[in-house]
Amino acid sequence: MTPAFNEVIHSPYRLRICALLQPVTELEFGVVKEVLGITDANLSKNLRVLSDAGYIQIRKETSPNRQDRRRLTWIKLT
Template sequence: MTGRLEPVFNELVHAPLRLRICGLLKSADELDFSVLRDALGIDDAKLSKNLKVLTEADLITVRKERSAARNDARRITWITLSAKGRMTFDAHVAALTLIATGTSAR
């Protein structure tokens, strides 16, 4: 084993919204649901649907916590790219790079 990342195209990650979600999460420790939704310019239902797919594949983790700034029962939803998600995303980006440059996998 060389420690080199093996490029692997991933259909699940490749869907445009899921690719953007993973890209945004890659650059942050975790993001609030509303921040992610607003950055993507989509509605809650569309984001929730895509997060569910990524969660079921163990590519992200979702954590809910009470907000000290709120007096109601609503909670903040935090989303994190899992270790598996980071590896999968990086391998997918590596595969896209090969495709974009016309380079074959070795």
């Protein structure tokens, strides 16, 4: 079997996202954004593509440590 190029996973940012997630259970959106040095919009778009393809799961959770009760976004590989 010949390895095939997969446009979903082989995009530079999406490949880096998967590499960041591989050794951990999950990471928070802000951590991934900071490590990659990209905008919220760019990260969100790439996460959506990975999620739609079934490579990652995204969950939102209210942060008990924040006064404004904003939700945190957690990402993990499937």
